[in-house]
Amino acid sequence: MTSRRIIFISCCIIGALLAFRYCEFKKNDTSSLESDTNLIQQQIVNVGKLVVTEGHFSEVLTYKDQQSYFMNMLSFQKKALLVVNADVTVAYDLRKVTYDIDQKNKVITIKNIPKEEIKISPDIKFYDIDQSSMNPFTGDDYNKINKAVKANLAKKIEKSTLTSNAKNRLVSELSKILILTDSMGWTLVYNGETIKDERGLNLNIQG
Template sequence: MRKYLLVAVLTLLVFFAIRYFIERKDDSSTLEYNTQLIQKQIENVGKLVVTEGHFAEVITYKDRDKYLMDMLSFEKKALVIVNADVSVSYDLHQVTYDIDKKNKTIEILTIPKEEIKIDPQLTFYDVEQTTLSLFTGDDYNKINKKVRDDLMKKVRASSLQSNAQNRLVSELSKMLILTSSMGWTLEYKGKPVADEKQLGQQLKN
C-alpha cells in the first residue's frame, strides 16, 4: 500500500512539474509574441507626417547704389509677388524607444522636432533700375531671405504647427491603443501615458 501511495505522489509531482514548465514556456512565448507585435506597430507608425499650407504676400524691395563717397546714389526697386508652399512634418522613423519586457512597458525616449520647409515662388513686377544701379544676385539673395523670414513668422502665427502636432499625437496614439490592449504601459519622459489627451499635453511640455 505504501508503495502505491509513493508512486501516486511521484506521479503527481511529475505532472505538476511538467505543467509548470509548460506554462512558463507559454508565458515566455506570449511575451515574445506581444513584443514582436508592438515592434511591428512601431514600425508601421514610423512614417513622415506632413501638414501643408499655402501663403501669398506682396513686398516692395528698395535699395540704393551709392557713389562718390555717398554723394551720388541711384535707387532700384521692384514689386515682388510671393506664392509659397509650406509644409510642417515629423519624421517618425527617428522616434527612439525602449522596450522593457520584464515590466511590460514601452518608453518613448525621443521624438524628432518638426521640420518646416518653405518653397517660395517669386514674380517681379514694376522693376525700376538704371545702368548704374542694376539688380544683382546679391539683391535676389536679400529678397529671398526677407521672404523666407516673413513666411516663417506667418507659419509660426498660423495653425499649421498645431495641426501637424495633432497629427503626430494621432499617429503615436496607435502605440498607446496597442500597448493598453495587451496590458502593457506606454511611457514618455518617464511618465505613464493614460490617454491621447495626456500624450498631447506631455508633447507640448
C-alpha cells in the same frame, strides 16, 4: 504495499504533475510575452512613415535699396514690388522614432521623436521694378530677397495653424501605439512620464 509507501508515491506523482503544469505555464507566459512584443514592434513599423501637412501662403512685399556717394550727396535707389506665393510642407519622419522595449516589466519607452522638417518653396514675381545703371538689381539682391522672403514666411508659419495641425497628425499616428500597448496591459513612457491617454501624449509632444 505499506500506506507510507503509497503516500510517498502519490506525493511524487502530484509533484511531477505540478512541475509539468508550472513548466507549461512558464512556456505559455513566455510565448505570450514574445507575441505581445512582436505585435508592438509591428505597430511601430506600421506607424513609421512620413507624415506631411501642406499649406499655401501668399504675401506682397516691397524691396528697397539705396546706394549713396560723395558723402550722401548723390544717391541711387532701386526698388521692386514682390508678389510671393509659397507652398509649405511640415513633415515628421516617424521612421526615425527610436524606442526601447522592456519585456520583463512590459514597458515600451519612446526615446526620441524627430523634430518637424519645414520646407518652404516660394515663387517670387517682381513688379514695378525701378533701378538705375548706377544701382541695378544683381544676384546678391535676389539672394537677399529670397532669404528675407523665407524668414518672413517662417514667422507667418509659426503663427499659423499649420504646425499645430502637423503635430495633431503626429499625435494621431503615435496614439496607435498607445492604444495597442494599453489594450495588452503594457505601459507607454515618453519624456520620463507614463502616457495614459492621448491627452497626455499630446501635452508631452506639444511641450
